Amino acid sequence: MRRFSGLMLTTVVLLAAGLFLYACSASKLNDFLMQREGGELSAEPVFQKKFAGTSMSRQQLVQLLDMSLDKSSPDKYGDIVFRERSVPRGKFPVVFSHKTHRMRYTCRVCHVELEFSMNQGDTGITREDNLDGRFCGACHNGDIAFDVKSACDSCHIKAGKDDDYTPKTFASASLPAQEYGDGVNWVEAMRRGVIAPRNSIYDEEVESMPLPSHLERSMLWTTRVPRTLVSFSHVEHIKWLDCANCHPDIFNIERMGTVSFDKEKILYGMFCGSCHLTVAFPMNGCSRCHEQLKDRI
């Protein structure tokens, strides 16, 4: 009997898989994914994504949520330790602190204009680069920030395999607090005008192209787990990022075209996980995207 029920379950699950695949096929994609409300601008959600798959059990969901929580120390959240190039050459690794930089500059300044890759070790920074005014050397030239030539030990810090370095002191008292991540609610800080990061290293700041009207509203997405919804705002992201930071490499530009966009893949650092695991607020702040959920601190 047990074997029989197992077989039944297999059949049902495979049927569900088949249905899901059918639903995902390109011809069906538009009916399947999108409902868009016309009319004038409003704060109302505009997109609904529909999944045909089954939802997971509560126990599995709790496991998944526990996996997604950041448990690191707030002093070190957002720090990246670069060993790839410096350690083989007999230097201490470079400890880069995102939070001291994002106070002054938006993400796009470094990750688009200065060509820093989002993948660690991909940029291949050399000393010649820095001395010639590229990468770190674009600002760390003695004029804007301390000089790469003299202040070596500001960045090359002794750090063992388990990241046992002393984090930089960072005065966050004036910034709005949050209970997870690096302890600072950066979005709120920018909204209140406590920080005003520059959006370009060039003297004349060119405003980025205005968003098309339908992207000015926040989007509401359904999830595979029908207990919650996701709200996403282009407007909040474009304050920090360039279109090209996300499109089309992380998210393609087809409306609701990123079909495999789900929590499992995000936890592997894809999609939202490209930033919201290591630098942007971590997933402890559930309610920032899933408005119905409580934060897990």
Add this chain to the structure above:
Amino acid sequence: MNYPPKQFLFFTLFFISALSPTVFFSETALAVAKSHQYGDIEMSQPGQNKAVLPVIFRHSTHRDKYTCRLCHVDLEFAQVAGGTGVIEDDNRDGRYCGACHNGKHAFEITLCAKCHPKNQTERQELDRQGKEDFFKAKKTLPPARYGNKIDWIMAENTGKIKLQDALPGITMPQQDMVVNRRDEPRTPSLAGLPGIIFSHSKHVVWNGCGMCHPEPYALEAGKTKMTMKEIISGKYCGRCHGTVAFPINDCSLCHSKPVTLK
């Protein structure tokens, strides 16, 4: 019999996600390329000689001296890597690369290692040299925000670079035709997007007519319809803008008019 359905569910979820028709990564990298490598094309080799590595062709060291159409129309270079099928005999006989690389206009093609590195060490040395030369030249040219981070159009306008449009004795100079130099306004399909201006005069300096007409653009105004998705995947404007000319990240260079469709 122990038969945990939970594992089966995980397996099936994995199975579904592996098979589902996803677009994880787009075909062309729109986003962030290193400025000194922007416009570099790796050429596969149609010949039998596997003892050398593929050629990396650098657009950035050629486009400061010659127009696009000189190579892509007159010298018959295809706009797709591997589409031309250049072989050594061609070059030695003065076709393709050999039209200039003959010791008179540029270094001779018998200096093989200048383009064909034998091993990774030679490749790295060529890359290092190329990078050094690029950034040395970049300091003298007007800056831009994306791509090579060089404003090539401004550099040509202000006479910082002089473009040669014909090779005396090898190609014919362009016919003296009446050329359309108008700015063509276009309306984007999405509401709230700034209007588009296509400038014939900026293109015609580099491309003449034959690079774009009649393929991919029909001569009739407004007849060729395109979407941003097609452009990102390398069609229409994306044939050049995204690989060699300024990439389409620089939205406001084309979407430069006030919003027309509200």
